[in-house]
Amino acid sequence: xxxxxxxxxxxxxxxxxxxxxxxxxxxxxxxxxxxxxxxxxxxxxxxxxxxxxxxxxxxxxxxxxxxxxxxxxxxxxxxxxxxxxxxxxxxxxxxxxxxxxxxxxxxxxxxxxxxxxxxxxxxxxxxxxxxxxxxxxxxxxxxxxxxxxxxxxxxxxxxxxxxxxxxxxxxxxxxxxxxxxxxxxxxxxxxxxxxxxxxxxxxxxxxxxxxxxxxxxxxxxxxxxxxxxxxxxxxxxxxxxxxxxxxxxxxxxxxxxxxxxxxxxxxxxxxxxxxxxxxxxxxxxxxxxxxxxxxxxxxxxxxx
Numbered sequence: 001x002x003x004x005x006x007x008x009x010x011x012x013x014x015x016x017x018x019x020x021x022x023x024x025x026x027x028x029x030x031x032x033x034x035x036x037x038x039x040x041x042x043x044x045x046x047x048x049x050x051x052x053x054x055x056x057x058x059x060x061x062x063x064x065x066x067x068x069x070x071x072x073x074x075x076x077x078x079x080x081x082x083x084x085x086x087x088x089x090x091x092x093x094x095x096x097x098x099x100x101x102x103x104x105x106x107x108x109x110x111x112x113x114x115x116x117x118x119x120x121x122x123x124x125x126x127x128x129x130x131x132x133x134x135x136x137x138x139x140x141x142x143x144x145x146x147x148x149x150x151x152x153x154x155x156x157x158x159x160x161x162x163x164x165x166x167x168x169x170x171x172x173x174x175x176x177x178x179x180x181x182x183x184x185x186x187x188x189x190x191x192x193x194x195x196x197x198x199x200x201x202x203x204x205x206x207x208x209x210x211x212x213x214x215x216x217x218x219x220x221x222x223x224x225x226x227x228x229x230x231x232x233x234x235x236x237x238x239x240x241x242x243x244x245x246x247x248x249x250x251x252x253x254x255x256x257x258x259x260x261x262x263x264x265x266x267x268x269x270x271x272x273x274x275x276x277x278x279x280x281x282x283x284x285x286x287x288x289x290x291x292x293x294x295x296x297x298x299x300x301x302x303x304x
Contacts, residue, residue, distance in 0.1 A: 091171045
C-alpha cells in the first residue's frame with residue numbers, strides 16, 4: 001500500500017503540475033507582491049547577506065529587531081494562508097473540476113485553516129505525551145525505552161496522518177469528522193505516515209534546489225536594486241508552493257482511497273482500491289478481536 005500511495009502521489013504531482021499554476025496563480029502572484037513589499041521594508045543598504053529576508057538572521061538588541069520579527073511573523077502567516085488556499089483550489093480543480101475566482105477565500109478556507117490548526121495542536125500534544133512516556137521507559141527498560149523515545153515522532157506523525165483526511169474533506173465541503181477519518185484510514189496509517197516522511201524529504205530537497213537556483217541568480221543581481229528584492233521574495237514564495245504542491249497531492253491521493261468516487265481523477269486502479277478496503281476490514285477485525293480478548297481476560301480475572 002505504501003508503494004501505491006507514493007507512486008500515485010508522485011504521478012499525480014507530475015501530471016497535474018500545470019493544474020497547480022492554473023488554479024493557484026492568483027495566490028502565487030499575491031505571495032510575490034507581499035514578499036517583495038516585506039523584503040523592501042527589511043532590506044538594509046548593503047543588501048541581504050543570505051539573499052532573502054526570510055533567511056536573514058535577526059540581530060537582537062537593535063532598534064529594528066522587534067519590527068523585523070513582527071514583519072517576519074506576518075510573512076509566515078501570509079505565506080501559510082496563501083499556501084493552503086493554493087492547495088484548496090488545486091484539490092478542488094482536480095477532484096471537482098472547479099474553476100473559481102483566482103483569489104477565492106471564504107468560509108471553506110477558514111474551515112481548512114481551523115482543522116489544520118487542530119491537527120497541529122493534536123500532533124504536538126501526541127508527541128509530548130509519547131516523549132514523556134519514552135522518558136519514563138528509558139530508566140525502566142533501557143534500550144527499549146530509548147527506541148520508544150526515538151520512535152515517538154514517527155508514531156505521532158502516523159496518528160496525525162490518520163486524522164488528516166479532514167483537510168481535503170473540508171476543501172470539498174465534505175463534513176468528515178476526525179472519527180470518520182480515523183476509521184477510513186484504518187489499515188493504511190503506516191503507509192500514509194511513511195509516505196508523508198518521503199514527501200517531506202522530497203519537499204526539503206525541492207526547497208534546497210530552489211534556494212541553489214536563487215543563489216546562482218542572486219550572484220548576478222545582488223546589486224540590482226528592485227531585482228534583488230524580487231530575488232529575496234521568491235525564496236519564501238517558491239518554498240511554500242513546492243511544499244503545498246507535494247502535500248496537496250498526497251492528501252488528494254489519500255482522500256481518493258477513502259472516497260472511491262474520486263479514484264478516477266487521481267488515477268487509482270480498482271485493484272488498489274480493493275487492497276485498501278481489504279486492509280481496512282482486516283484492521284477492523286483485528287481491533288474487534290483485541291477488544292473481545294480484553295473483555296474475556298477481564299471476565300477470567302473476576303472469576304478467579
